[in-house]
Amino acid sequence: MFAKGSSNADYHLLRADEEQTLCGRIVAPIIIDQPVKSSHLHLTTAAPVDCSLCEGCAALSARVMAGSSSA
Numbered sequence: 001m002f003a004k005g006s007s008n009a010d011y012h013l014l015r016a017d018e019e020q021t022l023c024g025r026i027v028a029p030i031i032i033d034q035p036v037k038s039s040h041l042h043l044t045t046a047a048p049v050d051c052s053l054c055e056g057c058a059a060l061s062a063r064v065m066a067g068s069s070s071a
Contacts, residue, residue, distance in 0.1 A: 002048070003027045003041040010054040011047060013061055018043065023056030 003012040012021035
């Protein structure tokens with residue numbers, strides 16, 4: 001799952017509980033798999049192809065991956 005809102009061009013990666021993004025933003029617990037206008041982040045089942053991964057989520061994901069590969 002991923003999180004997306006219409007207020008910016010980024011999408012986000014989720015924490016295991018799927019209630020927050022890796023970068024700490026709160027996610028509405030609803031799955032919407034089509035473009036919508038919303039000020040809140042919502043869940044989506046596929047990574048949006050029309051936008052970029054949030055820099056904060058990308059950095060934290062890279063840290064997690066680096067830590068798991070050194071274990």
